[in-house]
Amino acid sequence: MNSLRKEIKTLQDIDAASFTFENLRWKYGVFRPMSSGAGRNKKHWGWCGVVTALGEVEEKVWYQLTEQLIKNAGEQQLLAHLIEWESECGYTKSSSDEVRKEAIHLHVSRIFDDPEWIHYLPFNKRYRPEIWEAAHIVYVRNECCQKVSAVTQEQIDRSSYSIIYCPHCGRWSRFTILGRRVKPEGPNPCLDCDCYDPDMGCTMPGIDKSYACPLEAPNGGQRRASDA
Ligand SMILES: [Zn+2]
Numbered sequence: 001m002n003s004l005r006k007e008i009k010t011l012q013d014i015d016a017a018s019f020t021f022e023n024l025r026w027k028y029g030v031f032r033p034m035s036s037g038a039g040r041n042k043k044h045w046g047w048c049g050v051v052t053a054l055g056e057v058e059e060k061v062w063y064q065l066t067e068q069l070i071k072n073a074g075e076q077q078l079l080a081h082l083i084e085w086e087s088e089c090g091y092t093k094s095s096s097d098e099v100r101k102e103a104i105h106l107h108v109s110r111i112f113d114d115p116e117w118i119h120y121l122p123f124n125k126r127y128r129p130e131i132w133e134a135a136h137i138v139y140v141r142n143e144c145c146q147k148v149s150a151v152t153q154e155q156i157d158r159s160s161y162s163i164i165y166c167p168h169c170g171r172w173s174r175f176t177i178l179g180r181r182v183k184p185e186g187p188n189p190c191l192d193c194d195c196y197d198p199d200m201g202c203t204m205p206g207i208d209k210s211y212a213c214p215l216e217a218p219n220g221g222q223r224r225a226s227d228a
Contacts, residue, residue, distance in 0.1 A: 005055070005056055006054070006055030006056065007049075007055060007056045007057070007058075008052075008054055008055050008056070008057045008061070008065075009058070009061065010061070011065060011068065014054060014065075018054060019065075019069060019072075020069075021069060021073075021108050021109075021110060022053065023052060023053045023054050024052050024053075024054070024057075024062070024065060024066055024069060024108055025052060025053065025108055025109060026050050026051075026052065026062070026105060026108065026109075027050075027051045027052060027053070028050075028051050029048065029049070029050055029051075029059070030048075030049045030050070030051055030056065031046055031047070031048055031049075032046065032047040032049070033045075033046055033047075034046065034047050049062075050062040063101065063104060066104050066107070066108050067104065069108070070104070070107060075107070078107065078112070078127070078128075079103060079104070079107050081123075081126075081127040082103040082106055082107055082112070083099055083100055083103040085103075085119070085123055085126075085127075086099050086102055086103050086106070087099050089119065112124065112127075112128070112131075113131075115135065115136070115152040115153075115154035115155065116152070116154050116155055116158050118155070118165040118167070120135070120152055120155075121135060121137065121150055121151070121152060121167075121211070122167065122210070122211065125210075135152055136152055136153035136154065136180075136181075137150050137151075137152065137153075137180065137181035138150070138151055138152065138153050138156055138177060138179070138180050138181070139177075139178040139179050139180070139181070139212060140156070140164065140175040140176060140177055140178060141175060141176045141178055142164065142166035142168070142171075142173045142174070142175045143173045143174045143175065144166050144168075144169055144171045144173035145166055145168040145169050147166075147168050147205075147208055147212075148178065148195055148204060148208055148211075148212040149166060149167050149168060149175075149208075149211055149212055150167075150181075150211050150212045151164060151165070151167075153180070156177070159175075162174055162175075163175070167211050168208070168211070195208075195212075195213075
């Protein structure tokens, strides 16, 4: 192996101040063909590693270190939420081990803190309502479904070719901005939303409310007066 390459083999190789999510972030994977012995007894195997800011880490050690990091941060529950989310939303065909690994990747990259993440609003509305409350929410109508969606201002700022992810169908399509969530909410937040009709009141279909309705509280907290 290249002697300039720094390999981290155990937690002892990392000083406490450097043991951070940022430093352990998975930059890319590496595979090194290895061999020992000679002739007929020569054995071959592969070394699977991860390149991080601190150096290379064998893949299985990377998962041990990052699980420890999550534990140190007291974020096991947050990891459990990511696993639940991934199981339901994206990786239904994967084994539980694969889902856990994927969730650890997302956790180390702090995806739940990134307003550009397409699941930022629904994930945080469900598991971290205080983050959802503070989000810069914009209501849009995607061309694909013609339904109202809540997205973040950051998603709009970063949208390329004027397209944005549609939470209803999962496609990326052009969109029209309908309005922004007003904070603190005015006396009738329904007026900020394109679904309010002066005669009919709220006309948003029930299925859209969990995503798009400014009155729909996270985690089934505060209920709409009309539902009572
Ligand atoms: Zn759509």
